[in-house]
Amino acid sequence: RLWNFSAGPSALPESVLQQAAQEMLDWNGSGMSVMEMSHRGPEFTRICDEAEDDLRELLGIGDEFAVLFMQGGATAENAIVPMNLIGLRDGHKADFVLSGIWSRKSATEARKYGDVSVVASSESELNQDGRTWQPWAWFPAVDQWQVRPDASFLHICSNETIGGVEFMDWPDARRMRALGAGDVELVVDASSHFLSRSMPLDRVGMLYAGAQKNAGPAGVTIVVVRRDLLGHALPICPSAFDYANVAKERSRFNTPPAYSIYIAGLVFKWLLKQGGLDAIEKVNQEKSRRLYQFFDRSDFYQLPVHPQFRSRMNVPFFLPDTTLDGIFLDGARERGLAQLKGHKSVGGMRASIYNAMPLEGVMALIEYLESFERTHG
Ligand code: PLP
Numbered sequence: 001r002l003w004n005f006s007a008g009p010s011a012l013p014e015s016v017l018q019q020a021a022q023e024m025l026d027w028n029g030s031g032m033s034v035m036e037m038s039h040r041g042p043e044f045t046r047i048c049d050e051a052e053d054d055l056r057e058l059l060g061i062g063d064e065f066a067v068l069f070m071q072g073g074a075t076a077e078n079a080i081v082p083m084n085l086i087g088l089r090d091g092h093k094a095d096f097v098l099s100g101i102w103s104r105k106s107a108t109e110a111r112k113y114g115d116v117s118v119v120a121s122s123e124s125e126l127n128q129d130g131r132t133w134q135p136w137a138w139f140p141a142v143d144q145w146q147v148r149p150d151a152s153f154l155h156i157c158s159n160e161t162i163g164g165v166e167f168m169d170w171p172d173a174r175r176m177r178a179l180g181a182g183d184v185e186l187v188v189d190a191s192s193h194f195l196s197r198s199m200p201l202d203r204v205g206m207l208y209a210g211a212q213k214n215a216g217p218a219g220v221t222i223v224v225v226r227r228d229l230l231g232h233a234l235p236i237c238p239s240a241f242d243y244a245n246v247a248k249e250r251s252r253f254n255t256p257p258a259y260s261i262y263i264a265g266l267v268f269k270w271l272l273k274q275g276g277l278d279a280i281e282k283v284n285q286e287k288s289r290r291l292y293q294f295f296d297r298s299d300f301y302q303l304p305v306h307p308q309f310r311s312r313m314n315v316p317f318f319l320p321d322t323t324l325d326g327i328f329l330d331g332a333r334e335r336g337l338a339q340l341k342g343h344k345s346v347g348g349m350r351a352s353i354y355n356a357m358p359l360e361g362v363m364a365l366i367e368y369l370e371s372f373e374r375t376h377g
Pocket residue numbers: 008072073074075076102157159160161162189190191192210
């Protein structure tokens with residue numbers, strides 16, 4: 001197999017894929033593939049409930065939150081979130097911090113459902129600390145967010161997959177009060193660093209993530225929402241997307257993406273076996289530390305992101321001259337290093353080093369980066 005640096009769908013742990021292959025025709029003596037099971041039968045009920053329980057254990061999710069396995073990806077959540085939560089308060093207001101392409105898409109979609117305001121943005125080249133940075137190269141400082149105190153929720157994207165900007169200093173209740181936003185619920189799109197580290201869920205009203213980075217295959221979207229926020233969906237919200245309905249039926253209001261939930265469940269068990277999120281976070285810290293350290297020592301490669309906000313998951317970088325891009329990618333492929341091309345809106349390269357990428361794969365990349373620099377620098 002290749003070292004796969006795709007931003008998603010991305011590499012999955014090999015042992016998970018092997019187990020799924022072994023169980024493909026006959027899950028646990030049931031005589032059926034998981035794909036062939038009734039979603040209301042005892043076998044899938046066990047698979048789905050166990051996946052939820054394991055996810056709760058991993059993230060330390062208390063009973064005050066519902067855990068939902070939904071469909072439509074994070075893009076659908078851009079609509080499903082406002083349909084469920086913008087009606088929490090009169091005025092139907094939602095505030096957005098724009099830190100990259102994904103959060104901008106979220107804000108654009110939400111405009112269909114209510115009064116949307118951008119409360120801070122890093123889209124311009126305004127600098128964060130006296131230097132000029134590229135647009136989307138940093139996360140707007142919390143103290144500068146101009147949150148409306150009567151907004152229903154405040155949305156952030158905590159890891160911008162395309163830009164490679166990660167933000168973990170989510171404001172707690174005290175800081176929200178200081179911003180004049182004491183009753184505003186924090187909503188987080190954590191898609192691309194979900195399960196890569198522990199997360200302060202006590203600060204959020206709701207968090208969502210497409211699975212196809214760290215959590216499993218595409219097809220299932222994970223939603224964690226505080227139960228007291230349920231039951232406020234707009235009348236236009238399709239019943240299958242009303243969190244209250246999905247929570248009541250433990251993700252089986254209608255036929256769920258059963259096979260994707262099953263694989264995600266195997267990934268959760270794999271993570272628990274690794275020692276949980278604290279353990280995987282240490283590995284992710286080490287992987288990203290080695291890669292960034294290499295780049296910082298090089299005069300050849302350029303990193304676009306403000307050091308304070310460098311993502312541990314998605315590492316965009318540029319070669320000094322775009323004519324080298326094709327040569328770099330061909331050489332990488334020959335060495336078994338795949339899917340390093342940057343997002344089309346940014347150009348350059350991007351290495352996504354999710355949970356399933358071992359340190360060995362990162363070291364293979366660093367070795368190639370070094371040799372490419374020696375030849376072309
Ligand atoms: N949000 C973030 C941070 C993402 O990285 C992505 C996809 O990569 C999305 C939203 C959209 O996800 P989907 O394609 O599952 O709708």
